[in-house]
Amino acid sequence: MTPLLLPLPAVPPVPEAACLVMADLVGSTHIAHALPLSTYAALMAEFVQVLILSFEVHGGQVLQHQGDAVLALWPAGAAGQALRAALEVHDRAAGLGLARSLGQALQVRAGLAAGEVVTGMVGGQLSAYGLPVNYARRLCDAADPGETLLCAAAAREVGTALALAPRALPPLRGFGPDSRAYRVLAPAGPGVVPMKTG
Template sequence: MSSLMADRGESQAVARPQRPKPASAEQRLSLWLMTEAVKMDLGSIVEALGHRLSAFGLPLDRFTVSFSLLNPSLLGGAVIWRPGKPPEFSRYDYARRDLGLYERSPFKVAYETGNWVDIDLRTTPDDAYGIVPDLKAEGIAHYTAVPMKASNGDNFSLTMATKSAHGFSDEQRRLIRDILPALSVVTEIKLLRSTFQEVLAAYVGRASSREIIQGTVHRGQVTKVRAAIFVSDLRGFTHLSTQLPAKATADVINRYYDIVVPAVEKHGGEVLKFIGDAVLAIFPVADRGDSAAVLSALDAAREALDTVIEPFIVDEREIDIRFGIAVHLGNAAYGNVGSGDRLDFTVIGRDVNVAARLASLCSRLGQNYLVSEAVAKVGRENGRLMCEGGAHEVRGLDDPLSVYVPDATDLNPEADDGVSQGITFVSPI
């Protein structure tokens, strides 16, 4: 028995641990993309990847990741990295969609064929692709567009360019090919979150979208907000909508929105919703105080009302775009209302109703700009002229509503106490 054990022991070789092979460049890059890069924003990812690829020997002078966007004003975007420079963000405006930029780009060929597009700038004519003159001006000798595909079918791409006459070697191209799956996954993750944020902001506003993303998604989940409440109302839209073709009607209301919304956003307001032909916005008081919020709202209203509106002709008929703006200062409940899984993120409360009634008085009294007593008080304290317009009965309020016309210097130029008296309201025609 012992001899058997001895013979058996002698016949067994001692196994030595094998030293693991060092990870290849593509394995190291793919691991970095899936573990470290996924925690970064897309701009930082492109910049860091550009540095890493250069360290592995790629002669990169320009490296980009391009993508389409689900955004009301943008078709797509790109992050562009160049050695020694911070990443550059390029945008492709929706308004330029008819200029043929995509039709003349290497991306179109790459997306439609699924193949890499290699361009030797030394032999490529300027009119081959729209980007060729810019690349030549940058001193680029070789340019490659590499298509990538998201899991939902959306297209995005990687491009690499070099000033080297030798271009990119087969080994360097193989490295790019091997890391594409990891890069595609990470890019898609970043774009999905960005798309979610952009689409949500387009429909509920940026401040509301931030609240929702942070978890304010349950009915009745509201907070109290004090704000200057801004309501704008388009005049005669109901009549226009019965007289004009559907597309012309949409063009009219969009032109009106293009006047009011930029003014609100420029002065720090948040457009919460479009209610038919009305715009509801708030200028939150927060930590800056009543005066700052009210003055911002007044400045936004004045800027919108002073905008020069180009003539709008439909079927040889000139459309007059007229609107009224009302501003009130008060408190509201800000958050979710609705039923079941269908919610609306908005502001509600008595002071919101007061602002809406002020807006209706604009039309009834033939004025394009009215504010409440609370706003007039703040305005006067800050040197703004406020002309008294009396108290008026309005639906839904027990007491008459006192109104004021801001900046009404033409009504009583001699007033020096911030209050002008004796407005004669004219009913609208």
């Protein structure tokens, strides 16, 4: 038997309800080809920093970022805040001054999923494990440029705060052909997503 690098916890971690948002820059490989590496790195650093700050200002905890993608977590009952943050990053990315000065129009896609996760520190950074983490990534990958997709559970949490419409999906790897998603028909106003009440 292979020895464990770290011992298993004496008390198993308790699952908690949460909402996860994954946001990703569209066409980053094309941008990387178009710019000198140092310029591309500066643009990505500014882009990621804007996403991190946008998520944190709306109460999200950033779990990780990989290149041009950022994953953040909100507690149960905060799907409205998570959606507000996800919708807002589209405008924030499009408004980056450095991108405009380089002749680059940045577009983001995002996925939002809700459900039970287990969180814990790994390598000094908060991490989350569970199907909503994977689902948020798959929804992000399936979204069109400028689009935010919500899973059915997240759509139920948001309720009637915004007009949502069902969105057809290709089969999502690991989730089968019956995955359901919703998209926001129209924002409620600049940076405003009413919170669900009751």
